[in-house]
Each structure stands twice: as structure tokens, then as C-alpha cells.
Amino acid sequence: MDRLVIEGGTPLEGRLQAGGAKNAALPCIAAALLGADTVALERLPAVSDIRTMLKVLQALGCEVLREDTEEGLAYRAEIRAAGLEAGELRAPYELVKTMRASILVLGPLLARFGRASVSLPGGCAIGARPVNLHLEALERMGATIRISGGYVEAEVPSGRLKGIDHTFEKVSVGATENILMAAALAEGTTVLRNAAAEPEIGDLARLLIAMGARIEGLDSATLTIRGVPALGGAAHAVIPDRIEVGTYLCAVAAAGGDAVIERCLPEQVRALIDLLERAGCTFTEREGPEGLQLRIRREPGQKLRAKDILTAPYPGFPTDLQAQAMAVMTQACGISVIKETIFENRFQHAMELERLGANLRIEGGTAIVAGPAPLTGCTVMATDLRASATLVIAGLVASGQTTVDRIYHLDRGYAGLERKLQGLGARIRRVGGGSV
Ligand code: UD1
Numbered sequence: 001m002d003r004l005v006i007e008g009g010t011p012l013e014g015r016l017q018a019g020g021a022k023n024a025a026l027p028c029i030a031a032a033l034l035g036a037d038t039v040a041l042e043r044l045p046a047v048s049d050i051r052t053m054l055k056v057l058q059a060l061g062c063e064v065l066r067e068d069t070e071e072g073l074a075y076r077a078e079i080r081a082a083g084l085e086a087g088e089l090r091a092p093y094e095l096v097k098t099m100r101a102s103i104l105v106l107g108p109l110l111a112r113f114g115r116a117s118v119s120l121p122g123g124c125a126i127g128a129r130p131v132n133l134h135l136e137a138l139e140r141m142g143a144t145i146r147i148s149g150g151y152v153e154a155e156v157p158s159g160r161l162k163g164i165d166h167t168f169e170k171v172s173v174g175a176t177e178n179i180l181m182a183a184a185l186a187e188g189t190t191v192l193r194n195a196a197a198e199p200e201i202g203d204l205a206r207l208l209i210a211m212g213a214r215i216e217g218l219d220s221a222t223l224t225i226r227g228v229p230a231l232g233g234a235a236h237a238v239i240p241d242r243i244e245v246g247t248y249l250c251a252v253a254a255a256g257g258d259a260v261i262e263r264c265l266p267e268q269v270r271a272l273i274d275l276l277e278r279a280g281c282t283f284t285e286r287e288g289p290e291g292l293q294l295r296i297r298r299e300p301g302q303k304l305r306a307k308d309i310l311t312a313p314y315p316g317f318p319t320d321l322q323a324q325a326m327a328v329m330t331q332a333c334g335i336s337v338i339k340e341t342i343f344e345n346r347f348q349h350a351m352e353l354e355r356l357g358a359n360l361r362i363e364g365g366t367a368i369v370a371g372p373a374p375l376t377g378c379t380v381m382a383t384d385l386r387a388s389a390t391l392v393i394a395g396l397v398a399s400g401q402t403t404v405d406r407i408y409h410l411d412r413g414y415a416g417l418e419r420k421l422q423g424l425g426a427r428i429r430r431v432g433g434g435s436v
Helices: 022-034 048-059 100-113 132-140 173-184 199-210 242-255 266-279 319-329 348-355 385-397 417-423
Strands: 003-007 012-017 039-045 063-069 074-080 115-119 144-148 151-155 165-167 189-193 214-216 223-226 234-237 257-262 282-288 291-298 332-339 359-363 366-371 379-381 401-405 427-431
Touching: 003 385, 012 242, 012 417, 022 039, 022 048, 022 074, 022 100, 022 173, 022 199, 022 242, 048 063, 048 074, 048 100, 100 115, 100 132, 100 151, 100 173, 132 144, 132 173, 173 189, 173 199, 173 223, 199 214, 199 234, 242 257, 242 266, 242 291, 242 319, 242 385, 242 417, 266 282, 266 291, 266 319, 319 332, 319 348, 319 366, 319 385, 348 359, 348 379, 348 385, 379 385, 385 401, 385 417, 385 427, 417 427
Parallel strands: 012 257, 039 234, 165 189, 379 401
Antiparallel strands: 003 401, 003 427, 039 074, 063 074, 115 151, 144 151, 189 223, 214 223, 257 291, 282 291, 332 366, 359 366
């Protein structure tokens, strides 16, 4: 099993380029199931979650061509979902268990073929993460759903899903995406209220529109979808990954330095920029040859101030950056109260941070961090995707050597993490299974 070995204490200086957003790419891949023509996707990050999703589509009978781009950091994929009718339309447990987002094939399959069998994703390290909101909305659209042998067995007795006026009881990114895709091919109009407004949903909607869908209210909490009988092919490049960008911003804030992130959309990381600005970092944004550039600086000697954090649906502070921001707060002067409101069990990184020397306490859904605490390197274990990134950030700050174990979690969502950090002067290397 690979690990990352980090020699901390070096400020981060240089430039890096943001990759495409994993969480936008995943639903875009699922959307290819909505039509029989080729959907060509650019800037898919070269991470294992994307390879898993492409495998799910292959298992369903799609033709998938994948090529490396951007020096191995990205993929371009052509997906053709023709001739699937004859198949089982089954997303198997072996794939779904490794990645919950596989549930996103359910809406498109039901909408186009009137049947689907998708393994239930099961539990997850960061909380229960049920799929009730997805299933309730599909049932209201006319699907019959039963759970059998660990699978969601769904069919549409009338042959075609019907549009509904639906208010999600809770804001859910995945449920909004699943129902948005289903509604694109449903009969009549669907109105989705209390929908998630994360930028990844806007990106999916733009791909669907390019395929011929009729959607209004993009990037808002109310989406109106007028169903069409069929969708065609399209070409689409996914948006930059705001969580990846946010992770590097946290790394620079925690370790100090001066870095430019190219090809990103600062507007989509505004909640984090605001936090880090209040904490003492300086930001500048400007047009570059490849889109917007964001520069972050924390000068030597510039102390960080502790700030409170409350995670919330977009445009609030993203739960996916809570762990990384906690690493920053271990270095800030004062007390930071971090409240996690989206997932009930998302502080697993806290105990590993404590092993590195962080001074913190967990009370239910709240973490109380007192800083600044001197961190010293040791071996720590990654528990989930974003928790792993936090340990890397802490390792960049810590004196001595930090080894981050179980980095297969990191490889699910960060393309070329060590390469990008090395580009900023970090002393970080990947070592294979044996001894370090
Ligand atoms: C997506 C992101 C994930 C991010 C999360 C919240 C992808 C692939 N993943 O996950 O990185 O952390 O949004 O921004 O895009 N819930 C229910 N019932 C449901 C569905 C969700 O109760 O049917 C609950 C969840 O347990 C959680 C909350 O709703 O408490 C939000 O979850 P949701 O937005 O659905 O997260 P995902 O789409 O799984």
C-alpha cells in the first residue's frame, strides 16, 4: 500500500493548475446514459473515483474510450450508451460499494429504459448517507421501487417517468442530480424545490442542456425541467475542482508561503477565501492566459487568527473543506469552534491531528480547536478522502517527518497531489508498500 512521506516546515511557493472537478465529472458521466449518442467529456480528473464510474457504465453495457491528457493528470472520455436495452441494467455491488456516487446511474436508467437495478451503496466512513431522498422522488415520478438482495430494484410500470412538483425535505447534492437527470426525459414538467445549488449541479445542467434538455433556474434552489422525449450527444469540459483548489489554499495558509492557482473559479471558493482572509491571509485575483488566477499569500511572521466555521450547503462553507480548514486552525492564535452540520461523523481526522500535536476537543457535531499548537511528525492514517488531505496539510506544517498511510483514499479524489505540492516546493514523496 502506498504512503506519503512529508518533511514539514517549508513554506509553499510557486504555481499550480486546478484540475477538473471530480464531483462534477461523476454526474456528467452518469448523464451519458440518457442518450444513445456519444458524450465526450474533457478534464475529468485522473483519480480512482472517475475510473470506477467509467467501469460502472461499462458494466451497464456502454462503450467507453478513455485517454490520458494534461500529462496524466486528466482524462478525456467518450461514452456511448447505445444498445443497452438488451442488457441487465445492473450496477453491481463490487463497484458501487467502493463509491456511493454510483447511485447516480439510477435516475438516468429509469428515465430512459424504465428499469434499473443498482446496488445500495451501504454505509460510509463519514456518516449513514442514506438514499431515501433519491428514491422518494423517483417513486413520486411513477417508479416502483423495492429493495431486494441489497439492490434497489426499480421499474416504471407506465413506461415513462412523469414530471412532479417536488420539495426536497433536505438539501441533497446527489438527490438533486439524480432527479434532475431523470426529469430531463420525463413526461411533462418537473419543478425541484429546496434543490442543492452546488456549482457541480450547474455544470451537470449545462451538459444536459447541451444534450437537448430544457432546464431553467440553473445555480438556484428551484430547478424547472421540461421533459423531452430523447436526448442527443454533446461535448463538455467539467468545471475546475473547488475542493481541490480549497485544499491547496488551506495548505498555503497553514504552512505559509505565496502561491498562484491557475485556471480556477475563485467565486466558487468564496466561503473559504473569506475565512482565510479574516484569519490573516492575503488574496489577489486576476485574468490569466488559462482563465482566472488566484494568488494566496501568508508572509513569514504573519500570524493566523482563529475563526469559527459552520458547514452549510453552497454557498455556505463546504463540508468537504471542513477537515482541511481544521488543519489551518490548529496553527491559528485563539479558539476556533468548527460546527459540522452536513454529516454526523466527519471528525475522524481530529484524532490523527491530535497525534501530530493539535490541541482540540470534539463535542458532538462541534470541534473546538485551540492554537497555535506546534505539530511534530509521526505516522498517521487516512480515514476518508478529505481527512487524508488534512493529514497531508498537517504534515507540511509539522517539524520532522510525517508518514500518511492508506492514501488510497486520497487517490480517489486528488490527481497528482504530491506532484502539485512538489511544484510548490513541498518535500513530499510517495513510497510503495514496503518500508519507508
Ligand atoms: C455530495 C458530494 C460530497 C459532499 C456532499 C455534501 C459528490 C459525489 N459527493 O455527496 O463530496 O460532501 O455532497 O456537499 O458530489 N441525505 C439523506 N438522504 C438522502 C441523501 C442525503 O438524508 O437520500 C443526507 C446525507 O446523509 C447528508 C446530507 O443529506 O447528511 C447531504 O448529503 P448529500 O448532499 O446527498 O451528499 P452526497 O450527494 O452523497
